[in-house]
């Protein structure tokens with residue numbers, strides 16, 4: 291039987307997305323064999339993340355500064371706002387500077403199944419940003435899933451009262467496609483061919 295310490299670490303790792311109990315235990319054994327190298331590096335990296343990373347109070351991005359590097363960058367076009375579900379989607383779109391405006395991270399997607407309601411996401415804050423003015427276009431870059439599209443429609447309705455152009459990523463995104471998993475070419479194409487919502 292594995293010791294309590296190993297079980298505790300494997301249990302914690304198994305809660306990570308994409309890592310089940312089996313692979314978690316294998317990761318723990320792998321780390322134990324490399325306790326002076328990989329394990330130390332992992333500890334340092336985890337501690338750095340714990341100490342230095344904060345959530346941007348403007349857009350919800352995760353960075354070492356608040357406002358984040360994107361919100362604080364004067365070269366970016368503040369008249370364009372791209373709304374994404376998660377920080378991973380922001381990073382996917384920003385990887386190759388596919389989008390040079392500002393972002394807004396919702397923190398998830400509406401889901402009747404998981405009980406995620408509009409007030410659970412940062413939709414109110416998004417409306418506030420748009421209401422404050424200075425934004426010409428809101429790009430809804432939700433994932434091409436049923437819940438992502440439901441979220442996009444909900445937001446489009448809420449933004450209807452404001453004088454902004456509301457667009458969404460072009461169809462052509464694979465159905466069920468999560469932005470984070472798409473290659474840059476596909477993302478760039480979906481962004482270039484974005485179309486008005488409605």
Ligand SMILES: [Zn+2]
Pocket residue numbers: 346347348349350351357358359360361362
């Ligand atoms: Zn930010």
